[in-house]
Amino acid sequence: MTMLLYCILLTLIQTSVFCHEIASIEALVTRIDALEKAAERQKNHIQSQEETIKLLRINDEQQGRTLFQQQRRIEELEQTVKVQQKIINDVISRAKNAESQVETADAASDAVIKANLETVAKPVDVSETNMSQISGVEQIRKSLNFPRKSSTRQTPETVAFHATIDVQNHVTQLTQGxxxxxxxxxxxxxxxxxxxxxxxxxxSAGIYMFSLSVMLNTGTGSWISLELIKNGAVLAEAYAFQYDQGSVTVATQLKIGDEVFVKVHASNIGMLYGETLTSFMGALLMHL
Incomplete structure (x- = not known):
């Protein structure tokens, strides 16, 4: 009887231990599952953060490029303002010189008119012997040609220019536009x-001819393209490659005040050769 009780107690103890171990294992499995789920959530969160960081980097790069382009545009506009200011100063200087010349001419004309009027206005003795002098005075009055004052600048009969770059060897750091x-x-x-x-x-208004030439003196694969611009539109283009010189000649109609200049269209080297090898010229062929 005692042995039987002992066996029963031993069996109960073993069953209790086994059940306890199973409960511990189940708790451990549950905890592992929870940790795996937490790790998966962390992984997804990290991937989401990485995607966000990637998008932010792309956005920063785009903003950087946009900022660089805007800075370039600002520099171009500042350069344009400087050029326009130089032109305005030049035009003002020429206008002052022209006005001074007109004032000088007007002053000379006024002096001539005053002298003639003083001569005509001299008192005349109205007598029988001086009647011929009176009629002569009237003839002088009728024959006087009074010059008109005018500040309008006469357009020149001949217009022509030739200019080159006063730089020895290469002109560097050229940019598009x-x-x-x-x-x-x-x-x-x-x-x-x-x-x-x-x-x-x-x-002056008329038919003009313009010629542009550009010279390169650089290594393999270098090239440059210059544009001849009329009032913002492209008239023609000159292209030079490596150790070569390119040129173009064009005729066009201009009104008074129309503008023609040369700008960089594109280049893979950002330089050209100066001195007399790169030149710009124009001439009035016919008045209109």
Whole structure:
């Protein structure tokens, strides 16, 4: 009887231990599942953060490119403002010179008129012997040709210019859209070319001829393209490749005040050769 009780107790103890172990294992499995789910959530969260960081980087790069483009545009506009200011100063200076010349001419004309009027206005003795003098005075009055005052500048009969770049060897750091300033003027009949800005402003209406040449003196694969611009529109284009010189000649009709200049269309090297090898010229062929 005692042995039987002992066996029963031993069996109960073993069953209790086994049940306890099963409960512990189940609790451990449950905990592992919870940890795996938490790890999966962390993984998804990390992936989401990585995607967000990637999008932010792409956005930063786009904003950086946009900022760079805006900065370039600001620099181009500042350069345009400087060029326009130079042109305005040049035009003001020429206008003052023209006004001074007109005032000088008007002063001389006024002096001549005053002298003639003083001569005509001298008292005359109205007598029988001086009647012929009276009629002569009336004839003088009728024959006087009084010059009219005018500040209108006469357009020149001849307009022509030739300019090159006063830089030895290469002109570097050229950018797309940059105006080429041909600052070495060999002649400028009619005063239409403004060397400070590289800009020709037509002083007379008519048919004009323009010629542009560009020279490169660089290594393999280098090239540059320059555009001849009329009032913002492309007239023609000159292209040079490696150790070569390109040129173009074109005829066009201009009104007084129309603008023609040269700018960089594109280049893979950002430079050209200066001196007399790169030049810009124009001439009035016929008045209209």
């Amino acid at each position: 940059q105006t080429i300033v041909f600052n070495s003027v060999h002649f400028n009949v009619g005063g239409g070319y403004h060397s400070s800005a590289g800009l020709f402003i037509a002083p």
